[in-house]
Amino acid sequence: MAEYKICAFCVMDTSDPGITFGADGVCHHCRRAALLLESQRATNANFSGRSLEELVAAIKKRNRGKPYDCVIGISGGVDSTYLAYRVHQFGLRPLAVHVDNGWNTPLSLENIGRLMAAIGVELQVHTLDWAEFKELQLAFLRASVPDLDIPTDHALTAVLRRLTLRHDLKYMIFGTNVSTESILPTAWAQGHGDWRYIRSIHERFGRGPLTAFPHLTYRDLVDQEYSGRLEVVSLLDHLGYSKKAALRVLEEELGWRNYGGKHYESIYTRFVQGYILPVKFGIDKRRAHLSSLIVSGELTREEALRELAASDYPPELAAEDREAVLGRLGLTASDFEELMSRPPRSFRDYPSYQKSLKGFKGLPLRLYKSLRKRCRRLAGGRP
Numbered sequence: 001m002a003e004y005k006i007c008a009f010c011v012m013d014t015s016d017p018g019i020t021f022g023a024d025g026v027c028h029h030c031r032r033a034a035l036l037l038e039s040q041r042a043t044n045a046n047f048s049g050r051s052l053e054e055l056v057a058a059i060k061k062r063n064r065g066k067p068y069d070c071v072i073g074i075s076g077g078v079d080s081t082y083l084a085y086r087v088h089q090f091g092l093r094p095l096a097v098h099v100d101n102g103w104n105t106p107l108s109l110e111n112i113g114r115l116m117a118a119i120g121v122e123l124q125v126h127t128l129d130w131a132e133f134k135e136l137q138l139a140f141l142r143a144s145v146p147d148l149d150i151p152t153d154h155a156l157t158a159v160l161r162r163l164t165l166r167h168d169l170k171y172m173i174f175g176t177n178v179s180t181e182s183i184l185p186t187a188w189a190q191g192h193g194d195w196r197y198i199r200s201i202h203e204r205f206g207r208g209p210l211t212a213f214p215h216l217t218y219r220d221l222v223d224q225e226y227s228g229r230l231e232v233v234s235l236l237d238h239l240g241y242s243k244k245a246a247l248r249v250l251e252e253e254l255g256w257r258n259y260g261g262k263h264y265e266s267i268y269t270r271f272v273q274g275y276i277l278p279v280k281f282g283i284d285k286r287r288a289h290l291s292s293l294i295v296s297g298e299l300t301r302e303e304a305l306r307e308l309a310a311s312d313y314p315p316e317l318a319a320e321d322r323e324a325v326l327g328r329l330g331l332t333a334s335d336f337e338e339l340m341s342r343p344p345r346s347f348r349d350y351p352s353y354q355k356s357l358k359g360f361k362g363l364p365l366r367l368y369k370s371l372r373k374r375c376r377r378l379a380g381g382r383p
Contacts, residue, residue, distance in 0.1 A: 010291035011304045015282050016185040029288075033182035033295040040178045040237050052238040056090050059171050059233075068095040070171040070233075071164045073156055074115070074123065076108035076265040079175035081115050081256060082246040083236060087173060088119040094173070097163060099156045100127045101266075102134075102328065107257060108265035114254050126159045129212040136198075136213065137268070138329055139206035143350065144342040146188055146281045148272045149263075151213075153192045158214035164230055177236035179296040180243050183288045188277075190347035190354075193221075197352035204350070218353055243298055261312045262289045271321040274313030280340050284308070 006013040008025030020028045050058070063069035072087055072094045074080050087094050098112060116123050136151045164172040191197040195215045202210055224230040250256035262285075264270045277283040290304035326336055347354075 007291070009301065010183070010294045011287050011301060011308060012183065012185075012291050013287065015284065015287065016187055018185055018187050029183045029185070030291060030295050033178075033292060036182055037178050037296055055233065055235075055238065056092065059092060062171070063093075063169055066167065066169070067093070068122075068167060068169060069093050070169055070173050071095045071097060071160050071167070072173045073160050073175070074098045074112055075156075076104070076111045076115075077175075077259075077263060078243060078246055078250065079177065079180070079236065081111065081250055081254070082241075083173065083175040084115055084119060084121075085249065085254065086239065087235065088121065094121055095163060095167065095169075096121050096123045097160055098123060098125045099152070099159050100125055101152050101155070101268075102128065102130050103266045103268040105259070105265055105267055105270075107259060111254075111256050111265070114256060118254050124163070126214075128155060128214075132208065132210055132213050134329060135206045135208055136202055136210065138331075139202045139204070141329075141339050142205035142342075143201045144339070144345040145201070145347065145349075146277055146283055146344070147191055147347060148276065149269055150189070150192050150198060152266075152269075154195070154198055154216070155214045157193070158216045161216065161220075161224060161230060162214065165224065168229075170229060171231055171233055173233045173235050175236060176234050177241050178234075179236070179241045179298070180289070180292050182295060183292045185288065187346065188281075188283050188285065188288065191352060194352045194354060197347060197350060197354075200351040243293065261286075264312075267321055267324055270313070271318070271325050275318055275322065276340070281344055286312070 002014060004014055005019075005021060005025075007019075007021065007027035007030060010027065010030040012019060012027050012029045016029075022028075022031070059069050069092055070087070072080070072084055074084055074096045075098070084094065084096060096116070112123070133151065133155075137148070140148050140151065160172050164170065193216070195217050198215070199210070225232075247258070251258070259265050259270075261270065261273070263273065273285050277285060286308060290299060290307060293299040294301055294304055322336075325331075326333065331339075
């Protein structure tokens with residue numbers, strides 16, 4: 001067994017099998033994140049060369065006379081809520097979209113309701129077909145991979161893209177940001193944008209067809225982005241985003257209430273991150289979340305270590321979530337224990353676009369090379 005080691009600057013450690021350290025004990029994750037953050041702050045323009053004012057003006061001009069001028073996703077979490085709040089402040093007219101996968105906490109629905117009441121924009125709710133989605137979640141559990149939330153992330157992206165194109169708005173505004181999401185080991189989560197990976201998991205371990213599940217192939221991405229019909233905007237990167245400051249605004253001005261953990265607005269995600277990942281895979285995703293905040297100056301290493309030492313997932317809540325998850329997925333206690341006892345697998349064990357570029361046959365060489373790079377990047381996802 002390899003010797004345990006933790007980064008001297010952030011709190012990433014050898015629970016990530018791909019981590020490397022320099023002679024000074026600093027890991028490659030926080031070095032890379034620091035460079036990314038430095039680049040973003042230097043341009044202050046979302047890597048696009050446009051200022052915030054220019055971007056907002058372009059969005060308004062492009063969609064003048066239409067009911068909306070952009071599409072945003074609403075989960076009820078900090079980032080998406082603050083994004084919606086600021087989009088409204090800028091005078092944009094978003095179509096707000098929530099993808100309901102059946103796992104919303106009551107508090108998330110309350111927080112979304114408060115947000116909508118405060119900003120007064122239209123909210124469309126896209127409810128996933130539960131029978132299909134349940135089988136897809138079970139398939140990922142049977143595949144024994146840590147990428148258990150990928151189906152939700154993929155569906156959300158697909159729905160937002162389709163609505164952006166349907167209304168001919170071009171601009172899809174995301175709450176992803178460098179400040180709080182610069183670190184995510186590929187061994188912990190991969191394949192969020194890889195439909196071939198998701199489909200291969202379902203074909204091998206799922207039951208029934210996936211006919212209603214929203215999805216995107218890489219050919220879809222080629223058509224959407226390289227045609228210029230769609231542009232993904234990470235608006236928070238323009239704002240010098242501070243999670244602490246965002247929390248203060250949301251709590252004081254919207255009455256928004258904290259969930260106690262990142263992505264804990266979902267019962268399933270909370271159980272995955274709080275129980276399944278640490279128990280089965282030895283993964284504590286808080287390390288990546290906290291390390292991102294350390295690099296961006298939001299948190300000290302000492303504060304992060306204290307947070308890691310204290311659980312954000314009380315036993316009574318874990319027991320409640322376990323009962324809810326097993327009940328909704330139709331699993332007995334013995335079924336679940338059998339799934340937990342299966343040897344861990346990874347993204348690399350299954351077919352994917354990243355492993356096979358068959359989906360790119362016939363494309364010009366220049367575009368092929370560009371998409372190959374995109375494959376590698378989109379194999380990642382939300383931290």
